[in-house]
Amino acid sequence: MSNALFDLSGKVALVTGGNGGIGLGMAKAMAQSGADVAIWGTNPDKNAAATETLVALGAKAASFICDVSDRAQVNASMADTLARFGRVDGCFANAGVTSSGNIRSFLDITPEEWRRVMSVNLDGTFYTYQAALTHMVERAGQGDKGGRLVAVSSLASISGAALNEHYAATKGGLNAMTFALATEYARFGITANAILPGWIETDMTTDAIAREKFADTVGKRIPARRWGAPDDFGGLAVYLMSDASSYHTGQLLQVDGGYWRY
DSSP: OOOGGGOOTTOEEEEETTTSHHHHHHHHHHHHTTOEEEEEESOHHHHHHHHHHHHHTTOOEEEEEOOTTOHHHHHHHHHHHHHHHSOOSEEEEOOOOOOOSOOOSGGGOOHHHHHHHHIIIIIHHHHHHHHHHHHHHHHHHTTOOOEEEEEEOOGGGTSOOTTOHHHHHHHHHHHHHHHHHHHHHGGGTEEEEEEEEOSBOSGGGHHHHHSHHHHHHHHHHOTTSSOBOGGGGHHHHHHHHSGGGTTOOSOEEEESTTGGGO
16 A cells, blocks of 8 residues: 555646656656656657656656747746646656766866856756746746745755866756745745756766776775665655655755765
């Protein structure tokens, strides 16, 4: 028998960048708990595969092509999502990018690369949250309070992320935005929290894992003695989406196998 407190039946989760990695790990767990799931991503093939996976788990699911750095695309995708599902109860801002090319120091980060990372990680979350909150606040005005904002930040936001200052800056911005939104929108029954992943095996960390010496050094610093996996975020996503988390807001939640504390 499922625990009613974590039953997501009737709820709709939106996951940006949900066609792979941590985003898909969260989406799968929420689907298994009864939620309907909307996936936003830029890769049509990955979107289709993710949707097929979620449907196989018994969820009503759909994917939408959306580059979150483009405000017009975000607004159009939100309209399409609402037309398909009728509501969005939880918005998981997971879409993100990191360095491209060979960045050896802070001095090698070009203005173009700075803007590329900012436009997806920070601007994209801003656009997505504005679209989601417009819907959630309107719904609250009709007597249907509640909503969940969940940003996927990073341990880089609270540690010294050498060679990755632009990425760290965007994630630090997400943390600050989370605190402010939690305060402003609590009266609507809307919570805002951020998840801070540690070293997780995803497409974004493929190059790092391929460097055997580096991967081994990191692994020895993780008390859990393994790199994380996307499925490690499923339970937390279900909790944050559920009624069980209605009084839990304005928090940074680390998922790192103990790395930060070691």
